Amino acid sequence: MNILIILIVISLLVASGFAVAFIWAVKSGQFDDAFTPSVRILWEDGSKSKSIKSQNKSELNNPKS
Amino acid sequence: MEQINNIAEKTTHCKHCGELCTDIVYDHEQQSFCCLGCKTVYQLLNEHELACFYDLDNKPGISQKSKLKQNFGFLEDQEFANSLLDFQNDKIAKVTFSIPAIHCAACIWLLEKLYKFNPHIERSRVNFNRKTVSITYLKNELSLKELVAILDKIGYTPEIAIDNKTNQKSPYRKIWMQIGIAGFAFGNAMLFSLPEYFGMSIFDGSMVAHFLPVLNAILAIPVLLFSAQDYLKSAWNATVTKKINMDVPISLGILTLFIYSYYLIFFEQQLGYIDSFTGLIFFLLLGKYYQQKTFDHLKFDRDVKSFFxxxxxxxxxxxxxxxxxxxxxxxxxxxxxxxxxxxxxxxxxxxxxxxxxxxxxxxxxxxxxxxxxxxxxxxxxxxxxxxxxxxxxxxxxHLAQLWDDEKMGQSHSHMQSIADGISTYFTFIILAVALIAGLYWIMNGQYATAVKVFSTVLIVACPCALALATPVTLGNAMRALGKFGFFTKNTQTIENLAHIDTIIFDKTGTLTYPDKALVNFVGELPDHKQLAAVSTLLNQSRHPLSQLIFNWLPYYPTQEITHFKETGGQGISAICEGRLIKLGKNTFVGAQDDTGNNGAVVYLSIDEEIFGYFKVKHVFRQGISGLFQELNHQYETHLISGDNANDMAEVSQWINNQNIQFQQLPGRKQHYVKALTEDRKKVLMVGDGLNDSGALKASHVGLAVTESSSQFSPASDAITLGNGLLQLPKVLGLAKHSIKVIKVAFIVSFLYNIIGISMAVQGLLSPVFAAILMPISSVSVVLIGLTGISIGQKKMNYKKQKS
Structure with missing residues (x-):
């Protein structure tokens, strides 16, 4: 049964690894802003704006007033 | 009245900021804008191919209407500019600005596309929760002032104050780590205690049985020294200064569990209660974290330094x-x-x-x-x-001090002081109950139960639920009122509002529009060329009458004028194309007074030739009669005005004739309010905050009605923006409602404590369970505060629609 001690120590070491990883993540600021990245990832670059862009350009060429 | 009707009919909303376009609508590419500023931003975004800003959210822009032209000249000072930077080397610099205007996803999108406005901006990153943007730029190509100017141009003016070097680190980092460590220890301690939970004796006699408790004891050390340190420190400080706070019983509970567990592990060869101990701290910290978040959310800070x-x-x-x-x-x-x-x-x-x-x-x-x-x-x-x-x-x-004095003057909320008083006694009562219960179990010979009961009672008793009820409910009510366009200075004001029974109104600028009036010209108007000069002249002056007449005149391009002079209380004069234009009182212009004793007239003369006078008649706000119908049910209404009694007929439809006073000087107004308060009336004074600040101060609640929130009057307890006045019945209803909510929250937290403690005394609760219950009780009180207010808000809206 004493062999269990080795397993317990290993499990504790693995768990400590996660604890250290968590502390590192907090210290490097990964938890500081949980909202902005979730919005940022949804944007595509450009593709949507192209149609609007060309439309606006034609409007800009003959501005009202 | 024609003029107001026109205003109501136009329901165009600004493409940029979504505000109602009232006076002049600026058209551009078939889009309407409420002001020139919004239009400029729209054009700017189009030029830089950023128009999909408008697809991301409905009317996401920031109104440019009430924006003040700011001078960022101070950023030229190299020393100061450097003090704002987070980082710099010889090529790039990094700066973080606090931008209160950030409010939606489109803002993030736009601010992270800053590099499209200027190629020297390398990258920008928004932190939405903290409302900051970090910008990296090439410092040799672009100065800090230019950078701020770009932000200002698109409507995101950064807030720069001397000590506002925005701290990038989240204040939560420490508690996150504390929770992490406690959670780690808690999980592992539970794992090592698992055989014990099921009453298994497989390890009996083997090395493992001795090994596991020691591991537990090691796990407990960082939890005690790091995770629980805030409780222990605060309790220690409290005992040293002989002011018992609620961390004292908690710390006592923590220490009892820890020491008793160590005793069991090292002297009795038992497993101890390390799983309870770590779990207790884990849940306590979670509760504390939630509480901190809630408070941060409710924080309503007005930084005085930004005024200077x-x-x-x-x-x-x-x-x-x-x-x-x-x-x-x-x-x-x-x-x-x-x-x-x-x-x-x-x-x-x-x-x-x-x-x-x-x-x-x-x-x-x-x-x-x-x-x-x-x-x-x-x-x-x-x-x-x-x-x-x-x-x-x-x-x-020193400057900041002036404002802080005002703040210090406010007394604590009545409800809050009750809760604070109870909390102090509460701690002593809890300590006594825990000791007596512990002694009882010791005398019965059950030492394990005695320790358990002692620590459980200390943990489960939660004065924080009591202490939270008032600030959470009133803080949330404050936010709800903000949605009605009604801003209170502090939570105390809401409590005072709930007890109001008398309302005194000022007339000009409060019941009437300060910026819209019926203007007509008696006499013969000069030709357009001269009117253009008059219009320019009026725009130079900040006097309310000048502004009213300026708004009334059609739009003219600005003329060149020289020798502008404003004589206080008399009039203004200037020379335009060799002609001397004078606007002002009859004595100033040199005209005969043929209007009777009417204050609101402005004479016009050009080259000493008198053309006539502008007559300004104030217009009552729309919906005023409805407001009074609602208010008269429950409140005594008064009107007190500095003007002459021209509007008597109109006003007396709404207010009892005995309660109407015209031609009152500011001093008299204050006196009137004082007389009513001495009559044991709870008075709400509604004024424009400019000439009746004395009366505002003398009343229980002083409400200032202003058109722009920048005109904050320190004398008032609350401000509302223009038409927010019509929401007054709702506001008063909500204030009454929130007092009821607080009472319910009080009852709930009392019940919780009584039931929790009576169970803990009997040894029916384990410390871990108590540690889970305690934050739950705080959370439930917070929930009562939040839902109670939003229910009240809905009720008020429903009432409004019905009436």
């Missing part, structure tokens, strides 16, 4: 230079412009100046100062610019 100018124009020889406030020395000569604040005690060098000391005294009456008179710091200049000589070094903290 950071740099001033100093005169050196013939040159003007922007100098940092802290570099100003006595005998320096400064130029103060219109609406700027006087930074230090100084001597007036110009001929005359009018200063608004409402920041200092709460009295918003302009003080006229003559040459060589001493001006005290904190006043705001109204009118043309002046030169002053500094007498005393300015101190940012």
């Amino acid at each position: 100018p950071l740099s001033v124009s100093k005169l050196e020889g013939n040159k003007e230079q922007n100098v940092l406030l802290k570099h100003i020395l006595p005998d320096d000569i400064l130029r103060i412009r219109n609406e700027e604040i006087i930074p230090a005690d100084c001597l007036l060098l110009s001929d005359a100046a009018s200063i608004d000391y409402s920041f200092v005294t709460g009295e918003s009456i302009l003080e006229e100062k003559q040459k060589e008179e001493l001006l005290y710091a904190g006043g705001r200049l109204k009118g043309s610019s002046i030169l002053v000589q500094v007498k005393k070094r300015p101190s940012q903290s």
